[in-house]
Amino acid sequence: MKVNSPASSLRGPDGWQKAELNFNKxxxxxTRLGRQFxxxxxxxxxxxxxxxxxxxxxxxxxQSTSGGLYHDDRLKLSINFGDDSCAHVTTQSxxxxxxxxxxxxxxxxxSISVGSNAHAEFINDALILFPDSxxxxxxxxxxxxxxxxxxxxxxxxxxxxxxxIKSGDLQPSFSSFRQTIKINSLQNSYLAVKECQWxxxxxxxxxxxxxxxxxxxxxxxxxxxxxLKKLSQSCRRKLNKSNSxxxxxxxxxxxIGVIVRIxxxxxxxVRRALEEQWLNARFMLAGRENTIKWRK
Numbered sequence: 001m002k003v004n005s006p007a008s009s010l011r012g013p014d015g016w017q018k019a020e021l022n023f024n025k026x027x028x029x030x031t032r033l034g035r036q037f038x039x040x041x042x043x044x045x046x047x048x049x050x051x052x053x054x055x056x057x058x059x060x061x062x063q064s065t066s067g068g069l070y071h072d073d074r075l076k077l078s079i080n081f082g083d084d085s086c087a088h089v090t091t092q093s094x095x096x097x098x099x100x101x102x103x104x105x106x107x108x109x110x111s112i113s114v115g116s117n118a119h120a121e122f123i124n125d126a127l128i129l130f131p132d133s134x135x136x137x138x139x140x141x142x143x144x145x146x147x148x149x150x151x152x153x154x155x156x157x158x159x160x161x162x163x164x165i166k167s168g169d170l171q172p173s174f175s176s177f178r179q180t181i182k183i184n185s186l187q188n189s190y191l192a193v194k195e196c197q198w199x200x201x202x203x204x205x206x207x208x209x210x211x212x213x214x215x216x217x218x219x220x221x222x223x224x225x226x227x228l229k230k231l232s233q234s235c236r237r238k239l240n241k242s243n244s245x246x247x248x249x250x251x252x253x254x255x256i257g258v259i260v261r262i263x264x265x266x267x268x269x270v271r272r273a274l275e276e277q278w279l280n281a282r283f284m285l286a287g288r289e290n291t292i293k294w295r296k
Contacts, residue, residue, distance in 0.1 A: 154217030
């Protein structure tokens with residue numbers, strides 16, 4: 001008999017545990033959090049303005065009160081960056097995707113909408129895939145005319161230490177990891193990018209893509225009106241300076257932006273490479289340097 005998670009009783013009428021955040025530019029020029037709705041397990045800090053060289057920028061840390069993703073979780077995060085706003089959203093730490101029994105799975109849907117002339121950053125820490133975990137994830141990004149977005153997406157697998165001692169050969173054993181990426185242009189109302197990937201023991205592809213590279217990450221740099229040739233060249237130069245990861249840079253269809261894919265043998269190297277790409281992209285799109293040093 002399948003047992004629902006405790007969170008199932010906390011869902012809304014549509015069957016999701018939701019967080020909805022709306023950023024708006026105020027009369028003083030600063031971006032502030034307007035209408036908001038947060039359900040378990042989501043939790044947020046009060047937005048702060050920490051960057052002395054960019055006082056208009058709001059920074060918000062997204063937190064979880066549950067300790068990770070569990071079977072039967074149905075999470076939906078929606079972030080709207082209003083016209084002319086600028087905000088940086090990040091997570092408190094990596095998110096564990098816990099082991100699940102039978103055909104149980106978790107679902108996580110992230111939707112990011114960026115208004116006209118707004119600048120949005122969602123720097124999402126990695127998902128940690130435990131043995132026998134199953135996760136279906138959807139990431140949707142929509143950007144209006146003059147808007148820009150920088151979004152990271154990464155994952156790594158984890159095996160308990162005792163399994164490693166018994167086998168002598170550490171290998172991934174998560175069951176299923178489905179990823180769907182959709183990128184839309186709000187200006188022309190068309191779907192520019194749709195990509196689906198499926199890996200894990202339950203998938204036809206299996207785990208072959210994860211055996212040599214324990215961590216994988218992507219950064220989506222969306223700027224429909226930007227100089228993508230210059231942006232992609234800058235991303236490649238930054239990537240070529242790193243000796244600890246492998247990666248590639250591609251201009252997305254319909255010239256909506258650039259994607260950087262990164263492979264690494266550990267989560268730390270991929271995280272550092274994504275951070276370098278984020279800082280480079282911020283400077284290329286917004287002309288701003290980062291003056292804050294994060295420690296998580």
